Amino acid sequence: MRTIIEPFRIKMTEPLKITTREERERALAAARHNVFLLDADDCCIDLLTDSGTGAMSTHQWAAMMLGDESYAGSRSWKRFEASVRAITGMAHVLPTHQGRAAEGILAECLVREGHVIPNNSHFDTTRANIEYRRGIALNLPCAEAFDTEHIAPFKGNMDVDALRRCIAEHGRDAIPFAMMTVTNNTGGGQPVSMANLREVKEVLAAHGIPLIIDACRFAENAYFIHEREPGYRGRSLLEIAQEMFALADGATMSAKKDGLANIGGFLACRNPEWAERFRSLLILREGFPTYGGLAGRDLEAIAVGLMEALEYDYQVYRHATVEYLATRLGGLGIPMVMPAGGHAVFLDARRMLPSIPPLAYPGIGVVNALYLAGGIRAVELGSVMFGHFDGEGREQPSPLELVRLAFPRRVYTQSHFDYIVEVMEEVWRDRARIPGYRIAWQPAMLRHFTCHFEPLAR
Numbered sequence: 001m002r003t004i005i006e007p008f009r010i011k012m013t014e015p016l017k018i019t020t021r022e023e024r025e026r027a028l029a030a031a032r033h034n035v036f037l038l039d040a041d042d043c044c045i046d047l048l049t050d051s052g053t054g055a056m057s058t059h060q061w062a063a064m065m066l067g068d069e070s071y072a073g074s075r076s077w078k079r080f081e082a083s084v085r086a087i088t089g090m091a092h093v094l095p096t097h098q099g100r101a102a103e104g105i106l107a108e109c110l111v112r113e114g115h116v117i118p119n120n121s122h123f124d125t126t127r128a129n130i131e132y133r134r135g136i137a138l139n140l141p142c143a144e145a146f147d148t149e150h151i152a153p154f155k156g157n158m159d160v161d162a163l164r165r166c167i168a169e170h171g172r173d174a175i176p177f178a179m180m181t182v183t184n185n186t187g188g189g190q191p192v193s194m195a196n197l198r199e200v201k202e203v204l205a206a207h208g209i210p211l212i213i214d215a216c217r218f219a220e221n222a223y224f225i226h227e228r229e230p231g232y233r234g235r236s237l238l239e240i241a242q243e244m245f246a247l248a249d250g251a252t253m254s255a256k257k258d259g260l261a262n263i264g265g266f267l268a269c270r271n272p273e274w275a276e277r278f279r280s281l282l283i284l285r286e287g288f289p290t291y292g293g294l295a296g297r298d299l300e301a302i303a304v305g306l307m308e309a310l311e312y313d314y315q316v317y318r319h320a321t322v323e324y325l326a327t328r329l330g331g332l333g334i335p336m337v338m339p340a341g342g343h344a345v346f347l348d349a350r351r352m353l354p355s356i357p358p359l360a361y362p363g364i365g366v367v368n369a370l371y372l373a374g375g376i377r378a379v380e381l382g383s384v385m386f387g388h389f390d391g392e393g394r395e396q397p398s399p400l401e402l403v404r405l406a407f408p409r410r411v412y413t414q415s416h417f418d419y420i421v422e423v424m425e426e427v428w429r430d431r432a433r434i435p436g437y438r439i440a441w442q443p444a445m446l447r448h449f450t451c452h453f454e455p456l457a458r
């Protein structure tokens with residue numbers, strides 16, 4: 001088999017700053033040992049997130065020049081709406097500046113105190129929006145999701161029996177809607193099968209509970225279904241995506257992921273009464289319903305990007321880069337979530353650093369070691385991001401301590417990944433020297449973004 005090449009070439013370059021270890025030590029200390037507080041210029045390879053960090057195509061840049069900046073009813077809005085409708089089949093489309101704005105509108109309109117919102121796994125902003133409305137954000141991932149070594153094709157699935165128990169326990173009236181996140185970001189970027197989506201929909205439909213898809217990585221999920229689920233080989237990714245959305249009553253989307261854009265999102269639904277309520281809040285919070293917090297040129301970039309994300313050769317290449325890194329790191333014996341996710345490689349920090357207890361944040365240890373060794377910025381998905389405080393104010397760790405190396409779309413090349421492997425090899429070899437951390441200061445919510453750390457003595 002031939003090398004899978006990047007299905008694009010480079011027309012414009014963006015310089016990377018190569019820093020010394022001393023410079024990185026100073027920068028990390030100034031950032032209170034929290035990589036979110038670093039200047040991006042001080043990061044050589046930035047794998048913090050795949051959100052809004054992608055490179056746009058010539059088609060997207062060309063479309064941006066056609067952006068119609070009319071306040072109401074612009075051409076760009078029409079193209080955006082047509083693109084979203086073609087993929088989701090949903091009549092009502094509301095543009096938002098990001099995914100979380102769509103979640104905020106959804107939660108404000110439909111979630112009341114004590115409501116329960118099941119999901120395969122809530123993303124952090126989704127959880128925060130539901131909890132802000134005093135709802136309960138419930139994660140119901142399938143059992144395989146917790147075993148990071150177990151190879152299964154659809155570890156992002158929901159545990160359907162747990163969903164049945166949840167409905168029996170809380171009752172239909174306490175559940176205004178359920179969600180399915182594709183792919184399951186928090187659960188390691190693992191895909192959800194069409195069979196699971198269908199089964200979840202059947203259970204919900206029997207009780208009249210609507211299903212909302214958190215669609216951030218719908219195209220990557222469609223690719224996994226194409227590759228892994230029997231019966232989908234002959235289908236286009238667009239057809240598979242359409243089949244996924246046909247099972248849903250609504251969708252929230254961050255166009256910063258599979259919209260291949262640097263900003264944007266949407267909320268879509270079938271129910272006209274919902275749409276009416278969403279639209280009122282959209283006007284209040286985001287903007288007039290035909291631009292919703294986005295410039296006409298952004299709407300254009302997203303309209304094109306959503307379709308480019310469904311191009312098969314693009315997904316083949318994208319998946320090959322993730323697989324390449326995972327295979328090389330696996331060859332070094334570095335513990336990871338297996339199989340690799342759709343947009344990231346997830347290192348298992350708990351198994352990498354078994355002597356550091358979860359509440360000394362082994363994930364932060366790995367993240368900071370990667371930065372110091374090679375200027376690579378990754379992110380912790382462990383007890384800092386997902387830990388919580390129990391009734392007595394005691395901090396409870398997350399079940400998993402992961403470190404995510406997220407892949408910006410169409411940005412880094414093979415030699416960048418070879419460099420990442422070399423840096424990882426060094427970090428792994430010197431892992432006995434990696435310290436745990438304590439939190440020196442934290443805010444009330446979403447603490448991972450802004451909290452300050454201090455390294456513990458080894």
Ligand SMILES: *Cc1c(COP(=O)(O)O)cnc(C)c1O
Nearest residue numbers: 098099100123125185214216254
């Ligand atoms: C990124 C993301 C969101 C939130 O989208 P933003 O555009 O960052 O506000 C919601 N859900 C999932 C699964 C995500 O990955």
